Amino acid sequence: MVITLVGEKLAKPGLEFVYYGPGEPCKSCRLARVCIGNLEPGRRYKIVRVRNIEHPCPLHEGKVRVVEVVEPAIEVLVEPRYAIAGSKIKLSFVECNDKNKEELIRPEGLFEGDTVKIVEIIGDVECEGRKYKLVRVMREKE
Known part of the structure; x- marks a missing residue:
């Protein structure tokens, strides 16, 4: 299980996404290590749990949520x-x-x-x- 951050609108259990790499604002973000540091570019992930913690984000319409993800079959x-x-x-x-x-x-x-x-x-x-x-x-x- 991996902890990461996703946009608030995407933070739903069962949702799958492919991580394509960091956006420009990610390079100077203090949360980048947790958000994108745990993900491998080109891999597919599935959200298994959404935690009740949010943070500001310039990419995701203002907010991201903490989620637990796994690589699906x-x-x-x-x-x-x-x-x-x-x-x-x-x-x-x-x-x-x-x-x-x-x-x-x-x-x-x-x-x-x-x-x-x-x-x-x-x-x-x-x-x-x-x-x-x-x-x-x-x-x-x-």
Whole structure:
């Protein structure tokens, strides 16, 4: 579990977001270490708890709230031979140029080479005549 700050309007349990990096005002903010110091650019986070603490912020319409976040499970396509529930694999994105499946081929929050644990096999997906497995994974922190 990670403690961070999010805009008051976004501070709702269950909300997922991708952290893209600090804004210009963050560089001189006294809360930057807590707010953005705990987050990794390009990763997806899910708010699990909103605390009743707020702070002023020039980016988020005046206020941010303290929240607890986790990295959620993310759906991704993998080669069928790697789709074994409970196994850990080094993520290698499949080759497919179907723009409608882009979020499953290269989902935000995961990077090629991440070590992930397959927590669930959801089903089969065909892409450009090849069959892949749609799985739900959790990133393993190194």
